[in-house]
Amino acid sequence: MSRYIGKRLVLMLVTLWVISTLTFVLMHSIPGDPFSSEKKLPKQTLENLKAKYHLDEPLPVQYVLYMKNLVMFDLGVSIKSETRTVNEYISDGFPVSAELGAYSMILALVLGIGMGVLAAFRQNKLADYNVMVLAVLGLSVPSFVIAPFFQKWFGGDWLPLMGWGDFKHAILPAVALSFLPLALVTRLMRSSMLEVMGQDYIRTARSKGLPPWRVITRHTLRNAIMPVVTIIGPLAVGILTGSFVIEHIFSIPGIGKYFVDSVLNRDYSLIMGITIFYSALLILVNFLVDLAYGLIDPRIKVGGKEAN
Amino acid sequence: MSKHLTKMVALLAILSMTFLAACGGGSDAGGTEEAKQVLNAGYAPSEPPDLNPNTATDSTSGFVLRHTMEGLTRMSEDGQPIPGVADKWEPNEDGTKITFHLRDDAKWSNGDPVKAEDFEYAWKRVLDPETAADYAYQLFYLKNGEKYNAGKADKDEVGVKAVDDKTLEVELEKPTPYFMSLTSFYTLFPVNKSVAEENKDWAADAKTFVGNGPFKLKEWKHDEKLTLVKNENYWNKGKVKLDQINLPIITDAKTGYQQYKSGELDVGDSTILPTELVASALEKGEAKSDKIPASYFYMFNTKEKPFNNAKIRKAFALAIDRKSIVENVSQGGQGPATGFVPWQMPDHAEEKPWVETREDYLQPTAQADEAKKLLEEGMKEEGIDKLPEIAISYNTDEGHKKIAEAIQQMWKKNLDVDVKLNNMEWKVYLDKTKSGDYQIGRLGWLPDYIDPMTFMDMWVTGGGNNDTKWSNKKYDKLIKEAKSTDDQKVRMEKMHEAEELLMEEMPIMPIYFYTQNYMQQDYVKGVKRLPDTSTDFSEAYLTGK
Numbered sequence: 001m002s003r004y005i006g007k008r009l010v011l012m013l014v015t016l017w018v019i020s021t022l023t024f025v026l027m028h029s030i031p032g033d034p035f036s037s038e039k040k041l042p043k044q045t046l047e048n049l050k051a052k053y054h055l056d057e058p059l060p061v062q063y064v065l066y067m068k069n070l071v072m073f074d075l076g077v078s079i080k081s082e083t084r085t086v087n088e089y090i091s092d093g094f095p096v097s098a099e100l101g102a103y104s105m106i107l108a109l110v111l112g113i114g115m116g117v118l119a120a121f122r123q124n125k126l127a128d129y130n131v132m133v134l135a136v137l138g139l140s141v142p143s144f145v146i147a148p149f150f151q152k153w154f155g156g157d158w159l160p161l162m163g164w165g166d167f168k169h170a171i172l173p174a175v176a177l178s179f180l181p182l183a184l185v186t187r188l189m190r191s192s193m194l195e196v197m198g199q200d201y202i203r204t205a206r207s208k209g210l211p212p213w214r215v216i217t218r219h220t221l222r223n224a225i226m227p228v229v230t231i232i233g234p235l236a237v238g239i240l241t242g243s244f245v246i247e248h249i250f251s252i253p254g255i256g257k258y259f260v261d262s263v264l265n266r267d268y269s270l271i272m273g274i275t276i277f278y279s280a281l282l283i284l285v286n287f288l289v290d291l292a293y294g295l296i297d298p299r300i301k302v303g304g305k306e307a308n
Numbered sequence: 309m310s311k312h313l314t315k316m317v318a319l320l321a322i323l324s325m326t327f328l329a330a331c332g333g334g335s336d337a338g339g340t341e342e343a344k345q346v347l348n349a350g351y352a353p354s355e356p357p358d359l360n361p362n363t364a365t366d367s368t369s370g371f372v373l374r375h376t377m378e379g380l381t382r383m384s385e386d387g388q389p390i391p392g393v394a395d396k397w398e399p400n401e402d403g404t405k406i407t408f409h410l411r412d413d414a415k416w417s418n419g420d421p422v423k424a425e426d427f428e429y430a431w432k433r434v435l436d437p438e439t440a441a442d443y444a445y446q447l448f449y450l451k452n453g454e455k456y457n458a459g460k461a462d463k464d465e466v467g468v469k470a471v472d473d474k475t476l477e478v479e480l481e482k483p484t485p486y487f488m489s490l491t492s493f494y495t496l497f498p499v500n501k502s503v504a505e506e507n508k509d510w511a512a513d514a515k516t517f518v519g520n521g522p523f524k525l526k527e528w529k530h531d532e533k534l535t536l537v538k539n540e541n542y543w544n545k546g547k548v549k550l551d552q553i554n555l556p557i558i559t560d561a562k563t564g565y566q567q568y569k570s571g572e573l574d575v576g577d578s579t580i581l582p583t584e585l586v587a588s589a590l591e592k593g594e595a596k597s598d599k600i601p602a603s604y605f606y607m608f609n610t611k612e613k614p615f616n617n618a619k620i621r622k623a624f625a626l627a628i629d630r631k632s633i634v635e636n637v638s639q640g641g642q643g644p645a646t647g648f649v650p651w652q653m654p655d656h657a658e659e660k661p662w663v664e665t666r667e668d669y670l671q672p673t674a675q676a677d678e679a680k681k682l683l684e685e686g687m688k689e690e691g692i693d694k695l696p697e698i699a700i701s702y703n704t705d706e707g708h709k710k711i712a713e714a715i716q717q718m719w720k721k722n723l724d725v726d727v728k729l730n731n732m733e734w735k736v737y738l739d740k741t742k743s744g745d746y747q748i749g750r751l752g753w754l755p756d757y758i759d760p761m762t763f764m765d766m767w768v769t770g771g772g773n774n775d776t777k778w779s780n781k782k783y784d785k786l787i788k789e790a791k792s793t794d795d796q797k798v799r800m801e802k803m804h805e806a807e808e809l810l811m812e813e814m815p816i817m818p819i820y821f822y823t824q825n826y827m828q829q830d831y832v833k834g835v836k837r838l839p840d841t842s843t844d845f846s847e848a849y850l851t852g853k
Contacts (some may be wrong), residue, residue, distance in 0.1 A: 032735025083355035253531030
């Protein structure tokens with residue numbers, strides 16, 4: 001097990017290195033530079049600026065410089081803003097994004113699993129149809145459409161339209177952000193439940209005379225939940241990318257909107273910093289999901305001979 | 309009402325109590341609450357990236373700086389410099405030296421007096437190559453300013469000097485009549501030398517920020533909000549009626565609009581007015597529009613066929629209906645361009661708007677017949693009977709797209725020419741136009757200072773912003789002559805002549821003059837909207853809210 005974890009950790013570092021190198025190359029190969037604007041800067045000012053951010057050095061030198069700092073966990077200074085370093089951007093913004101993401105994730109999992117189970121047990125009945133309509137809506141209506149509607153219908157004194165601070169600030173954006181993952185989880189849970197419910201061992205459990213709730217919790221749910229656990233990784237990605245839009249609409253001081261803005265501004269250090277940070281996060285989430293398999297399903301041996 | 313408000317009232321109550329305590333008592337705190345003047349302003353579409361006036365470049369930082377700091381002068385509503393930190397100034401005879409006298413009661417928010425050396429320090433820091441300030445060119449007018457920035461002159465040779473605590477001597481490269489209008493711009497603001505030398509990141513945090521303006525920075529929560537409160541150390545605090553300005557960061561204009569409608573905001577600009585709602589908001593009277601001295605135009609790449617030919621360029625310029633564009637497409641109160649220099653720009657010789665002292669080079673509607681004739685002549689000159697494929701490039705934006713589509717149709721209708729549309733991301737677009745990889749491109753131009761020169765000197769041969777690559781010796785000469793004197797009559801005359809030439813040669817095709825739209829509740833009074841497109845709340849107040 002510990003050998004497996006060690007191997008995985010090394011692999012994670014390699015992945016991270018590949019991602020950061022690719023990002024570095026791609027970022028410098030797109031046209032445009034951080035200092036261009038409709039009012040062009042005098043040549044010498046540009047030179048001064050480039051010297052200040054070491055952009056006058058050849059790319060390989062810049063790369064080595066960057067990697068050196070990266071190893072020291074120093075992501076550099078934002079080119080666009082003199083006020084904060086990239087580390088500060090992340091330490092200021094990420095807790096907010098994480099809080100919002102966590103609410104959405106919890107909402108999506110709890111409600112999604114609940115509704116999926118309900119729909120499966122009431123298959124082809126009214127409750128099932130209602131749940132499925134909701135799920136299709138969630139899948140097909142993008143969050144940037146849902147969010148303004150939420151603001152219009154529910155926004156008011158008790159549910160603020162924008163900003164961050166109290167829990168109530170998080171309600172509208174978290175619900176809007178959870179819409180898509182909620183729909184995914186619900187559908188997945190429903191179909192997985194239906195599949196498991198048709199299995200022989202469930203019939204056996206029932207015929208043994210076990211009470212229905214026990215059949216659900218001990219036998220059906222535990223087996224049916226596996227696919228949902230599998231998609232927690234991609235789900236986290238979905239919530240992160242979804243937060244780019246939601247944070248913008250609700251003016252939330254998270255890190256999500258900088259993911260897009262930094263590219264538009266060609267703020268090289270911020271692009272690198274956020275990409276690396278997010279990549280590390282997602283790699284970690286996937287790793288944890290893999291570990292969780294073993295906990296939920298004893299048949300899967302994490303790090304066992306067959307997994308290697 | 310909202311918890312927001314309750315919080316705010318609580319905050320104000322605490323503030324007022326502290327204040328009263330500091331004053332050693334006075335009347336009961338309860339009575340002062342309703343008299344508090346708090347403005348909620350929608351002017352921050354993003355976090356201000358940089359509140360150090362030396363290096364700030366964007367409008368959100370500009371808004372905060374204009375309210376928390378003050379330059380040698382302030383700008384009046386008609387664009388004239390009025391006393392700020394300096395209460396008087398005198399230029400020497402040939403206009404190359406200006407002596408500023410700083411008022412005795414000008415103080416920093418920490419109580420220090422504002423000294424002449426604070427200006428000298430700040431200006432030299434802007435020009436310092438190591439600072440690498442984007443706006444260093446705003447101080448290239450200073451003697452040796454440009455050279456110092458290029459590392460070719462010494463710091464001590466730069467033409468700004470604190471003679472004593474209250475006297476600042478400024479030496480210019482050559483007479484620059486509009487230099488005075490720049491002294492109210494934030495790049496030329498002073499910086500408290502002792503504060504900045506002790507902590508170079510003084511402007512990165514509300515706790516360490518020291519200003520000298522009507523307000524001081526009380527709170528700066530990144531990506532969330534800024535709070536400005538009245539600065540009791542400001543020399544002209546008697547005129548300042550607002551106790552507090554709340555500046556929430558509103559990243560989505562539609563959300564901002566709803567906030568305004570629900571009464572959470574009192575005033576705001578495009579931060580709270582989404583482009584797609586401007587036309588209806590103007591019609592309903594919710595929004596108002598102010599003319600601003602800015603110009604929207606297309607530029608031609610004059611190095612590439614067919615736009616190397618002046619007649620062909622002119623044909624394209626005459627074939628569009630500018631009136632229809634502003635009335636049916638842009639719909640934000642803009643005015644059809646009659647020349648390149650926009651409305652609201654003064655003619656300093658006649659003391660009248662520039663657009664009134666020139667003839668209209670362009671008509672509001674299309675001159676289809678003349679355009680067709682010019683196109684034929686131009687093609688004959690070039691010896692071609694068919695135009696090559698033509699494309700309009702623009703940066704991806706709904707507004708630019710609509711205008712390009714309208715112009716595409718007009719050229720089809722009036723010239724029978726098919727053009728393609730090419731949209732691209734902003735930085736890619738800038739890269740392409742800069743490197744000359746385009747045929748027709750769009751640009752909007754805002755003034756750096758209140759003088760037609762900020763528009764006219766763009767098109768000189770090799771000018772840094774001249775992406776048309778157009779080059780005309782006569783034009784260069786006229787601009788050079790206008791730049792070498794401070795005689796307003798001569799300057800204006802030369803620039804009028806230059807504009808006429810520009811409109812004859814048409815390397816650029818003016819389309820419309822800009823407006824600035826804003827929403828403001830009726831109870832907000834005393835707001836000043838300045839010709840440099842900024843908004844000044846220093847003397848604003850609320851009545852009967």
